[in-house]
Structure formats: structure tokens, C-alpha cells
Amino acid sequence: MKATNTVGASDGLPARHIAGFLDRLRTARYSEVTLCKKRRVLSAFSRWMKSRNVALGNLDESATALFMERLTDAPADRVRFELAVLRLFLAYLRGEAIVRLPTVSDQSAIAHIYGRYLDYLRQDRGLAKNSVLVYGPFIRDFLNSQDAGDGSILPNAFDAVTIRNHLLAHSKGRSGEYTRLMAVALRSFCHFLFLRGDTPRDLYELVPTVRKWRQSTVPTFLTPEQADALIASADRSTPCGRRDYAILLLLARLGLRAGEIVALELGDIHWRSAELVIHGKGQMVEHVPLPSEVGEAIAMYLRDDRCASASRRVFLRMWAPRVGLAGPAAIGHIVRQAFARAGFRPACRGAAHLFRHGLATTMIRHGASIVEIAEVLRHRSQDSTAIYAKVAFEDLRGVARSWPTVGGAI
Template sequence: MKARNSVGSSDGLPARHVDAFLDRLRAARYSEVTLGKKRRVLAAFSLWMKSQNIDLAHLDESDAALFMKRLSNAPAPRVQFELAVLRLFLVYLRNEGIVHLPSVNCQSAVADIHDRYVDYLRQERGLAKNSVLVYGPFIRDFLDCQDVGNGTVLPDAFDAVTIRNHLLARSRGRSGEYMRLMTVSLRSFCHFLFLRGYTPHDLYESVPTVRKCRQSSVPTFLTPEQEEVIIASTDRSTPRGRRDYAILLLLARLGLRAGEIVALELGDIRWRSGELVIHGKGRMVEHVPLLSDVGEALASYLQTDRGTSASRRVFLRMWAPRVGLTGPAAIGHIVRLAFVRADFRPACRGAAHLFRHGLATMMIRSGASMAEIAEVLRHRSQDSTAIYAKVAFEELRGVARSWPTTGGA
């Protein structure tokens, strides 16, 4: 049974808690209009708490769900907004110790193994966040399929035949790239199981690999002319435009990855030495030169538009809460909007990476060596750089033999 106020009638939500919560959001740069809407939601929730005699100390998500039932016929945006307000308010109350933390049930074996595997990827393998987000769901899906029904793993779950059967069952109608990522994830998981003592032998080799022809295609890239049109499409008279302009320059001039831009912090900009500290793949920390136009764009955004924030990230969201961008997908979204403004429609995915390919292509056509390109792009393997040799089409034509003609002439 849900806890009620045992002393007497409920007082609902004390005004001091609501005011303190809204002040916290105000500091995070929420607008007064938005704060007014949130206050009205909390006022209605407070009246409902009084009518239901709900004890504030035991408030939880089930109360919010009951309160939301009154909006069964309301538009979806209103429902989503009010529910988000209540969830955020609950987090605040728990962090302040006003509301009891929810009781935590014993974690199932499936969830425990999954969490241990994710920790292994982060702590021991040093995988980037994006890689963990790729591997994790594949393994969670596998573990869910081995669940007895109560969170316990089947006795033969970690068996070579079971793993292969799972792979075959999931292969129907899937692309080659999807299957390649699944097999890589399962092979990694098998190695983890062996290292942690779940299996007596490493089943790594029992997972079949998916063939992928390396260097089989020419990388899609942006020409210098296309890059300049795309960069010029940003409206630099607006805060958003100045932020996006700086991001596009980091992509085009320095060939940074989307994740590296998201992770960039204020302390990573070394103004005196004229360099940026980049936190790259595999926890690599590297230094790249801060070019003059990139530095000017960053300085303009930081001085005029970024504003104050508890976040140390260089690039912040335009809307409250004013925190760092959520991830590489946010950079991709910014790039795709620039493509639309420039009326550019690439026939491939990975919008932000096209700038990186463009930089490498420009360098090789200017006579740069593979080693120089690898240094600029910060490749750890020469194989990653070798594919750019294909974009020097004119040079390749020079070494190609003529097509034989009739009569051998």
C-alpha cells in the first residue's frame, strides 16, 4: 500500500521546496515563461497531493503516474511536459534528502553480468563512449534471450552452440554491417566471460566473423568549395550561428571527430601556446594547433554567447538546461542543418565525418604523404589512412596502362 500522511491531512508541496527547485532551474538558464509553466504544474500536483493525503517524504513515480491519469485525453505534448516536470522535481527532492530514495531490489544475474561487461569495456579496454553504446545493446539482447524468466541465466547460456544459434537467429534480414558489429560484440563478450571465470575456455574463436572487404570503396568527401559554402551558410549574427560556425570550422580545418568536439572543455583551449588538447579515441590525449580563424570563432562564441554554466564543456545547448551537448549525434544534427541551408545532399551517412575525409583528400592532392595525413588525423593505424590514396584520381590515371585496342596497336 502507498504510504499516506499518518499525522493528519497532507500539506501538499511546501512553497519553499517549489521555489528552491525553480531557482535551481533559473540558474540553469531556463526562461521565466518556462518556469511559470512548471510552477503551474507543481501547484496542480500540490492540490492533488492534498486531496489524496499523500505524504511528501514517500513521494515517488507511482504518485506522478496517478496524477497524470487526469490527462488521459490531453494532447501528447502536454502530457510529456507535465510528466517531465514531475520527474525532474522528484530527482531534486531526492538529491536534497527531502524525499526517501526508492527501495532497490536485488539486481538480477542478467543485469549484473551486463553491467560488469560494460565496466570491463570502459575500465579495462578503454573503449570510447560511442563504442560502449554499440557493444552494450547487442550483449543485453543476448543475455535477455538467455533469461530463465526471473533474471537468472540459462545453464547452457555461455556455450559455443548457444552463441552461434543466437547469431544465426538474429541474422535474418540484417545488413552486413549490423552483423559485423554483432559478431565483434559477441567475440568481445566471449573474451570477457573467460577473463571473469564464467567459462573455462575462451569462446572468442567460436563466433564466426563477417567478411568485410577493406579499402573496397572510395571515401565520400567534401570539396573545399563545398565546405566553404556550407560554413558560410551559418547566420553569424545569432548566438546559434556563431556556435555552429565555430563547430564547423573545427570539423573542416582540424578534421576533429564529432565526439572530440563534444568533449572539448574550456581548459583544453591553450590560448598562450595556440593549441587545443584533444581527448581522442581510446583515451588518447593529443595536441593540435589552434588555427587563427578557428581561434577567432571560438573566442567570439565564448565571449558573446556561451554565458555562465556549471558545465566546463566549450559548446553548450542553446536551450535550458545550459549544459554540454548530449553527444556526437548533436554535432551531426548541426552539420545536417548546415547541409540543408547549403542545399547539399550527400549520398552517405556520417555527415560530420565528411569534413574529415575532405581534409585528408585536400592534403593528398596537395602532395602530402600518408604519414603526414596520419599525423594530422591522429590515426593509430596506417590502414586507416591508406584508403585516402584512392582519391588522387589524376595521379592514378598517370600510372594506369592504356586499354588494349583491336590489332594490338
């Protein structure tokens, strides 16, 4: 984007585009106070465009970045707010075909290959959104380290030695799990490069692996009493509490993953057959029974609290915009709030997953087989379920050998 327009003088932002944008936000239930603040930002941006002779057709991220430079000494909250307004407005203009979408030729080589890699993860590998969010930053950091200074990639970037040196340099002072995930992401990226034809051979096997012993620990879980206490902590006299109550029941009674709850849509609830359609990991689509307790909680939330929304997601944000929850982290936040209300302190990260571990643990202690637990948890491999055998402590005592007594050891 160029800051000046040689065709003619810029008139800034037409008032009809600002009004249309604010009307769109109004339907998403933004408050009038918030809309006034956004209008002030866009009015200032319009004046800036006119002073810099920036035409509407040339609007892109570089223009907004130049506009934001005036806030060098401004409070961080103001910077974040104005940047969010401009990003949302630019997305609106592109969605309405008022401003063209950036083409491949507009992107740097690094941005282009990074976008292609994310598409590969989503479309070819079928990875869940959360997995893409794990892999992506590692590869973005690697590509940025190979920037020639003009957005192009250094000649030896896709070389086994370069990739290995990057892994070793960026693993210093990091945890074993962080290093392991970085190695996994780099190995995945090497395979992507080979499939794209960027490397003559697959460098996948040349990236060092980080050893992680499978099933070396006993899974942390919630007891049935703890799960019930967390569910009971939800304040069902409020709309937010009724929403959270339904979410906690889905976690505890069905063992759903956080991402599966976020992705649940209105059409996925089959009321007559009492089933839920779950969009799981690896683009798997499965049907699970809908217990009456869970169904009643969801029905109450939908009837009394969800309100009208263009979104088809079952669970929406409580504040504008009234759209689906942002991601699995939103479910984790709801669970952590329940822990705080119940006076519990989770012993590990991923608090939402403790319900899933708790369901499996309760099942195995009541005599369920590994095959049955794998079916309920929808594991594609029983190896993922085998770790729960460790929590059947009474059964393990029956097969454990006696500890040698004094004089009994050789």
C-alpha cells in the same frame, strides 16, 4: 518500491524540495513558462503520493511509472513531458541525498550485469561514449531475450549455441553492417563474461563473424569549395550562427571528430601557445595547433554568446538547460542544417565526418604523405589512413596499366 508506507501517512512532496528543484532549473535558464508547467506536474505528483501513501524516502522509478499509468489515453507529447520532469526531479532528489540511490540489491540480475558491462567498456576498454552507445543496445536486447521472467537470467544464457542462435535470429532482414556490429558487440560481451568468471572459457571465437572487406570503397569527401560554402552558410549575425560557424571551422580546418568537439572544455584552449587539447578515441589526449581563423571564431562565440554556465564545455545548447551539447549527434544536426542552407545533399550518413575525409583528401592531393595525414588525423594505425590513397586519382593513373586494345588481349 511499495505503493504504501506502513510507517505513517504520506504528506506528498515537501514544497521546499519542489522550490529547490525549480530554482536549480531557473539558474540553468529555463523560462518561467516552462517552470510553471513543471510545477503543475510535480504538484499533481505530490497529490498522487499523498493519496497512495507513498513516502518520500521510498521514491524511485517504479513510483513514477505508477503515476504515469493515469495518462494511458493522453497525447504522446504530454506523456513525454511529464516523464521527463519526473526523471529530472528524481535525479535532483538523489543528487541532494534526499532520496537514496538504488543499490545493487535493488537491481535485477539483468540490470546488474548490463551495468557492469557498460562500466567495462568505459573503464577497462576505454571506449568513446559513441562506441558504448553502439554496443550497449545489442547486449541489452540479448539480455532481455534471456530474461527468466523475474529479472533473473536463464541457465543456458551464456552458452555458445544460445549466443549464436540469437545472432542468427536477429540478423534476419537486417543489413550486413547491422549484423556485423551485433556480432562485434556479442564477441565483446563474451570476453567480458570470461573475465568476470561467468563462463569457464572465452566464447569470443565461437561467435560468427560477418565479413567486411577493408578499404573496398573510396571514401566520400567534401571538396575545399564545398567545405567553404558550408562554413559560409552559417549566419554570423546570430548567436547560434556564430557558435555553428566555430564548430564548422573546427571540422573543416582541423578535421576533428564530432565527439571531440562536444567534449572540448574551456581549459582545453591554450590561448598563449595557440593549442587545443583534444580528448580523442580510446582516452587519447593530444595537442593540436589552433589556427588564427578558428581561434578568432571561438573567441567571438565565448565573448559574445556563450553566457554564464556551470558547464565547462566550450559549446553549449542554445536553449535551457544551458549545458554542453548532448553528443556527436548534435554536431551532425548542425552539419545537416548547413547542408540544407548550402543546397547540398550528403551522399552518405555521418555528414560531420565528411569534413575529416575532405581534409585528408586535400592533403594527399597536395603531396602529403600517408604518415603526415595520419599525424594530422591522429590515427593510431596508418591502416586507417591508407584508404585515402585511393582518392589520389592522378597518381593512380600514373601506375595503372593500359587497357587492352582490340587484338591486344590474349
